[in-house]
Every structure is written in C-alpha cells, then in structure tokens.
Amino acid sequence: MSQPIDENMVRHIGTLSRIELTDDEVRTFAKQLGDVLEYFDKLQQLDTEDVAPMAHAVELTNVLADDAPRNGLSTEQALANAPQHERDFFRVPKVLGEGS
Amino acid sequence: MTRTTNISKVTPVVGLEIHVELATQTKMFCRCINQFGDEPNTHVCPVCMAMPGSLPVMNRQAVAFSIKVGLALGCTVPEYTKWDRKNYYYPDLPKNYQISQYDLPLAAHGVFEIPLESGETKAIRVLRAHLEEDAGKNIHDLPGCTGVDLNRAGVPLLEIVSEPDMNSVEEVLGYARSMQRLVRWLGVSEANMQMGHMRFEPNINLHIEAGGQTYKTPIVEVKNLNSFRALERAVAYEISRQTSEWKADPEGFTLAKLGKQNRGYDDNTEKTVFQREKEEAHDYRYFPDPDLPAVVVDEAWRESIAGDIGELPLARRQRYMDAYRLAFQEADALTMDAATGDLLDAAVAVGAEPKRCVNLLLGRAAAIAKERDCTIADLGIAAGQLAELATMLTDSNINATSAETVLVAVIEDGGSPAEIAEVQGLLQVSDTGRLEVWVDEAIAENPDAVAKAREGDKKVLGFLMGQVMKKSRGAANPGEANKLLKQKLGG
Ligand SMILES: [Zn+2]
Numbered sequence: 001m002s003q004p005i006d007e008n009m010v011r012h013i014g015t016l017s018r019i020e021l022t023d024d025e026v027r028t029f030a031k032q033l034g035d036v037l038e039y040f041d042k043l044q045q046l047d048t049e050d051v052a053p054m055a056h057a058v059e060l061t062n063v064l065a066d067d068a069p070r071n072g073l074s075t076e077q078a079l080a081n082a083p084q085h086e087r088d089f090f091r092v093p094k095v096l097g098e099g100s
Numbered sequence: 101m102t103r104t105t106n107i108s109k110v111t112p113v114v115g116l117e118i119h120v121e122l123a124t125q126t127k128m129f130c131r132c133i134n135q136f137g138d139e140p141n142t143h144v145c146p147v148c149m150a151m152p153g154s155l156p157v158m159n160r161q162a163v164a165f166s167i168k169v170g171l172a173l174g175c176t177v178p179e180y181t182k183w184d185r186k187n188y189y190y191p192d193l194p195k196n197y198q199i200s201q202y203d204l205p206l207a208a209h210g211v212f213e214i215p216l217e218s219g220e221t222k223a224i225r226v227l228r229a230h231l232e233e234d235a236g237k238n239i240h241d242l243p244g245c246t247g248v249d250l251n252r253a254g255v256p257l258l259e260i261v262s263e264p265d266m267n268s269v270e271e272v273l274g275y276a277r278s279m280q281r282l283v284r285w286l287g288v289s290e291a292n293m294q295m296g297h298m299r300f301e302p303n304i305n306l307h308i309e310a311g312g313q314t315y316k317t318p319i320v321e322v323k324n325l326n327s328f329r330a331l332e333r334a335v336a337y338e339i340s341r342q343t344s345e346w347k348a349d350p351e352g353f354t355l356a357k358l359g360k361q362n363r364g365y366d367d368n369t370e371k372t373v374f375q376r377e378k379e380e381a382h383d384y385r386y387f388p389d390p391d392l393p394a395v396v397v398d399e400a401w402r403e404s405i406a407g408d409i410g411e412l413p414l415a416r417r418q419r420y421m422d423a424y425r426l427a428f429q430e431a432d433a434l435t436m437d438a439a440t441g442d443l444l445d446a447a448v449a450v451g452a453e454p455k456r457c458v459n460l461l462l463g464r465a466a467a468i469a470k471e472r473d474c475t476i477a478d479l480g481i482a483a484g485q486l487a488e489l490a491t492m493l494t495d496s497n498i499n500a501t502s503a504e505t506v507l508v509a510v511i512e513d514g515g516s517p518a519e520i521a522e523v524q525g526l527l528q529v530s531d532t533g534r535l536e537v538w539v540d541e542a543i544a545e546n547p548d549a550v551a552k553a554r555e556g557d558k559k560v561l562g563f564l565m566g567q568v569m570k571k572s573r574g575a576a577n578p579g580e581a582n583k584l585l586k587q588k589l590g591g
Contacts, residue, residue: 016383018189055204056182060393067124067161070131072145078250079141088140089247092191095238 005033107347109309112339114272115227115264117301118279119257120289121234122165128233128256129156129199129392136295140239140249148254150194155391158183162256163206163395165288166231167405169258170207172286172412173226177402181206182394183231186384191248192236200259202386205230206397212262212282213414214274219428221414224275225263232257258288264303269336276300276331281413285438293327300325304338305355308346315350317342318358322365322372333370338363341372416441424454433462439477446483447490456490464504468511479511489517496577502526530577532584535568538576539584542567553589561585 010030014021021029072078075088084091124134130147146154170177184202210226236253238246260279266272280298283289291297303321307314320342322334346353363372411419413435420431420441434441440461447457461476469476489506492498498506498521509520521527529535542564543550552560568581 012383016187016385055180056388056394057390058393061396063157063393064160064163064395065131065157067126067159068131069126069133072130072132072143073149075139075141075144078144078149084245086242086245086247088142089239089242089249090141090191091242091245092238092248093245095191095240095246 005030005037107308107310107343110339110343111307111309112267112269112304112335113264113307114266114302114304114335116262116266116272116275117303118260118262118276119234119299119301120169120260120279120283120291121297122162122256122258123287123289124159124161124165124256126159127254128159128162128231129254132254134255135251136297138251140247141251143251144253148194149250150196156199156389158392158395159256162231163397164401164405165256165286166206166229166258167397167402168286168288168409169260169283170210170229171402171406172282172409173207173210173212173229173260175207175210175226175229177207177397178204179397180204180394181397183389183392184386185389186232186386188384190235190238191246192238192250192253194236194250194253198233198235199389199392200232200386201230204394212275212278214271214278215414215417215432216274217270222265222271222274224265224271227261227263229258229260232259269332269339272302272335273328273332276328278413281436285413286409287438296326298326300331302331302335302338303360304335304342306339306342306346308343310350315346316355317346317353318355319360320372321360321362323362323375325365330365330367330370334365334372337371410438413438424448424458426454426458430458430462433466434458434476437475437477440475443477443481443483443486447486450483450487452487452490453494456493457486459500460486460489460493460503460507464508465511468508480514481507481510485510485517492517492521496528496530496579497521498526498528499574499578502528502574525573525575527575528577529572529575530580532580535572535576535581535584538568538571539581539588541571542585543588550589561589564589 007026007030010026010033011021014026079085079088079090082090122134126132127134127143127148130145132143132145132148135143147156167177181201181204183199185197186200186202187197189196205228207229208227210229211223212226213221213223215221234252234255234257236248236250238248240246262275266275276298280291283291283298289297301321301323302325303319305319306317308317309315320338322338325331325334342353352358362375364375365371366373417428417431417435420426420434421428424431426434434444444454444457444461448454461481465476465479465481469479472478489498489503489510493500493503497518502521503517505524506517506520506526509515509524510517546564546567549560549564553564564585565578565582568585569576569578572581
C-alpha cells in the first residue's frame with residue numbers, strides 16, 4: 001500500500017509548489033489524489049517478478065545534439081514578456097540570504 | 101570538566117563535492133553560447149528561459165566530457181544513465197526544477213590519487229560524478245530588487261562527490277587543486293576560479309577519542325565556496341569550532357543527537373555561519389525527466405573517449421622524475437598542464453637533452469608565463485626551437501645566460517635559435533685564437549690585479565675572468581677562457 005494522502009500532506013505539497021490552498025481545496029485534492037494513488041495500488045497487484053525495472057517511460061535513447069552554437073533571442077526579446085525588468089535584468093522581489 | 105574532555109585524538113573527516121563548469125561551446129540543453137562575463141541575458145533562448153512548449157536536447161560534448169572525467173578518475177561508467185528533475189524554487193532557476201541525475205549518474209566508484217607534501221600520495225575514493233545544469237545568476241546590488249541574468253542558466257556542470265576520505269586541511273586542498281589540474285589537463289574545463297568555474301562544498305565532522313570512547317560531531321556541510329582560500333579557511337574553522345563546541349557539551353554535540361547541518365561561509369570574517377533553513381528545503385521530489393531520453397554509453401563510445409585520455413598528471417610527474425631525473429619541484433611545475441610536458445617530450449624525442457630543456461623552460465620562460473598568467477606551452481615555443489637551443493647548450497655553442505636571451509627572443513619574435521644567436525653575436529667562442537685576444541687584453545689592462553692573482557688571490561682571478569667575459573660580451577666559453585687565463589697567469 002502506498003502512503004495515504006491526508007490533508008496535511010496536501011498542504012505540504014501545496015507549500016512546496018508555492019500554491020495557496022483553501023480548506024475546501026485541501027479536502028477536494030486529498031480525495032482526488034487519494035483516488036489516483038488507489039488506482040496505482042491496483043497496479044501493484046500485478047505480478048512483475050520477471051519484469052525489469054523501468055528507469056524511464058520513453059524508449060528512445062541518445063537523442064543528442066552537436067555542440068555548435070545557434071542564435072537565441074535578443075535581450076530585448078528575452079525581456080519582452082517579463083512583468084518587470086531592471087536594465088537588462090529580470091526584476092524580482094529582493095532575495096535575501098545567499099545568492100549564487 | 102568531565103572525564104571525556106581529555107581528548108587523546110581528534111581526526112577530521114572531510115568529504116568534498118566539487119562543481120565543475122564544463123567548457124562546452126554551448127549550454128547543456130540548448131545551443132546558446134556557454135560564456136562567462138557577457139552582458140546580462142545575451143545568451144538566452146526559449147529553452148534556457150523555460151518558455152512553455154520548449155524542449156531540451158542533450159549536448160553530446162557535455163556527456164563526453166563527463167565520461168572522460170569519470171574514466172580518468174577510475175570510475176565505472178554505466179551503460180545506462182538518465183536525468184531527473186530536482187524541484188525547488190529560486191529566481192535564478194526559471195523552470196522551477198534543475199535537471200540533474202539522481203539514481204543513475206554517469207560515473208561512480210572511482211579513486212583519485214592526490215599528492216601530499218611528504219611526497220607520498222593518498223587515494224581518495226570518488227563516490228559519483230553526475231552531470232547537471234547550472235542556474236542563472238541573481239544580482240543583489242540593484243535598488244530595491246534582485247536582478248536575474250540567465251546567461252549561466254543551463255550551462256553544463258559536473259558534480260564530483262568524494263567519499264569522506266580526507267583527514268586534514270592539507271588533504272582537502274590537495275584534492276581540490278589536483279581536481280583543478282585534472283579537469284584542465286583533460287581539456288574539459290578552464291577551471292578558472294574567478295569565473296566561478298569551480299565551486300566547493302565540503303562536509304566536515306570530527307572523530308574525537310576521549311576517555312576510551314570515540315565521539316562523532318555533527319556533520320556540517322558548508323555551501324558554495326568559490327576559492328581555494330575560502331575552502332581552506334572554512335575547513336580549518338569548522339575543525340576548531342567543532343572541537344570547542346564538543347568540549348563544551350561532549351554528550352550533546354554529537355552526530356547522533358544533532359545529525360547533519362548546513363552552514364554558509366562569510367568571506368569577510370573567514371568563518372562559517374549558521375543558516376536557518378525552511379523545513380521543506382530539501383524535499384526535492386526527484387523524478388525522471390520525461391523530456392530527456394536516457395543515454396546509453398556503449399563500449400565503442402567509452403573506448404574512444406578512454407583512448408583520448410593519455411598520460412595523467414601524477415603518472416607523468418613520476419616518469420619525469422624517473423626517466424629525466426628531475427627534482428620533484430621541477431617535475432611538478434612541468435605537469436601543471438598537459439601541453440607544457442608535451443612540448444618537453446617532443447623536444448626530447450628529437451634528441452635534446454631533457455635536463456637542458458627543463459632548465460630552459462623553467463627559467464625565463466616560466467617567469468614570462470607567470471607574468472602573462474598563462475602556461476609555458478602558451479608562450480608558443482616549438483619543440484624544434486627548444487631542441488635546437490638545448491643542443492647548442494650541450495655542444496657548448498652558447499652559454500646559459502645567452503641561451504636565456506635567445507629564448508626570450510624566440511618567445512617574442514619567433515625564429516631559429518641558431519640564427520638569433522648568430523645575429524645577436526651570442527654564439528659562444530671556444531676558439532683559442534679568439535679567446536686569447538680577450539685574455540691578453542684583460543691581462544695587459546689590469547697589471548695590479550695580475551700581480552695579486554699570481555700571488556694566488558682567487559678573488560682577483562674571478563675579477564679578471566669577469567673582464568674577459570665583458571670583453572667578449574658574454575660570448576667567451578667560460579671553461580675554455582678560464583683555462584687559458586690560468587695558463588697565462590701561471591706562466
Ligand atoms: Zn538557451
């Protein structure tokens with residue numbers, strides 16, 4: 001059995017995802033996510049004894065590009081959709097603490 | 101004071117994560133230029149800005165560079181490797197996740213031999229090396245806001261994680277510097293500290309033996325150190341801080357009670373500082389990136405990269421000490437980069453005496469390289485030029501001082517050393533007839549000195565030799581001239 005989804009976990013996931021949730025939404029999502037996981041529990045009942053673990057859902061491999069530069073966007077284009085910019089930087093609220 | 105504070109032994113236990121920016125032409129998932137120091141947001145595109153609908157395509161060279169480092173570190177490079185999303189929010193991370201490798205890294209379980217001051221080496225185990233993308237840069241000195249520059253976003257970053265096998269500040273620095281030398285040697289990174297090409301995150305704790313017991317202090321990870329000095333100071337500070345914290349509370353200040361902690365580093369005070377973190381800060385919710393297919397590294401690819409690695413710095417240094425009979429310092433200086441040793445080896449291969457070449461390379465040439473902040477090889481001396489000049493020394497066609505002058509001319513203007521020496525009148529004169537002219541003049545012009553010399557005054561003999569050299573403008577073969585001078589004085 002997978003870990004049941006309770007309301008606290010939904011709030012935690014909301015915080016991690018920077019989403020504000022009302023109490024109603026927390027209840028709704030707890031139920032919905034619970035249903036989804038229940039479905040996966042059903043899959044767990046399959047016999048997978050002889051099936052190799054799958055690391056990736058896509059069967060393709062080695063989709064690789066040559067290391068050759070191509071033009072991107074101009075600074076003006078890059079900043080065009082930003083809500084705010086300061087000189088040629090994207091402008092965001094002051095970040096405190098360590099910057100890297 | 102409790103009994104347990106009678107410490108009989110303190111062993112620092114340090115592991116190191118090193119982030120190395122790879123010197124690819126383009127970023128990891130898009131073909132924007134990978135270049136430091138340009139105007140903000142000039143190397144950006146929909147992929148590295150995380151525009152909806154854009155898709156990443158892996159840079160083949162970034163993968164190849166990572167495999168090269170992995171193999172040079174003696175790691176296993178598994179056939180199957182994939183990329184995962186590490187989810188967190190920060191303004192310099194436009195996708196709100198970093199593409200990294202979680203459970204199937206490109207390289208794992210290697211060993212890196214590092215030199216110690218004693219001349220011995222120590223094997224440091226490498227846990228893993230994985231390829232991930234760098235974030236952009238937050239600029240904090242704008243008025244009332246933070247600015248974000250995404251030129252660095254998506255630049256390939258190799259994270260090399262060691263086992264906690266280092267037991268002193270010296271070993272940590274030795275490991276870090278050796279890694280810098282290695283990645284430069286392999287040509288996979290400029291590893292320029294000023295440009296942020298290398299960043300360090302040491303984790304440090306102490307094993308303290310006291311009162312017949314071993315105590316382990318909490319493991320501290322110091323984030324984001326970007327110079328060797330910061331690395332050195334941070335580790336040294338943690339060793340002393342943890343020692344005194346443990347002394348104050350031997351039962352409480354332990355790994356079992358406090359676990360792992362993160363600390364930052366303050367460049368001004370050269371101390372580590374406590375960092376308050378949100379509880380969920382490390383809940384990264386890794387999962388396989390559905391946009392990036394896995395990479396299969398087959399035997400042929402791995403072999404072709406392995407064949408490209410060649411002799412590594414430690415092996416070459418040992419060979420220079422054994423085969424060329426060089427001192428440790430000389431061999432070390434010549435193996436800071438690959439190209440300088442290649443130059444030496446090529447000159448020796450065409451018949452030059454190794455020691456003569458080494459003296460030439462480590463004299464004025466090394467000084468000029470240092471002034472120009474480049475490698476000796478970057479000075480552009482060709483193997484043929486070096487061999488020619490070294491052979492002139494061996495054959496006594498030039499003296500050591502003049503050879504340095506010729507070498508500087510070669511570095512500055514190019515050309516054949518023999519011709520330069522000829523034109524500048526620097527060829528050494530061993531011919532007795534020509535030497536005799538200078539010796540006779542020196543004797544005739546300095547009767548007092550000659551008299552003293554005949555009485556056996558060695559110092560005056562040196563003075564007279566100096567006069568001969570001066571008259572010859574440094575061209576006289578000192579050995580021959582000295583013989584002749586003594587002969588005439590001894591009469
Ligand atoms: Zn881009």
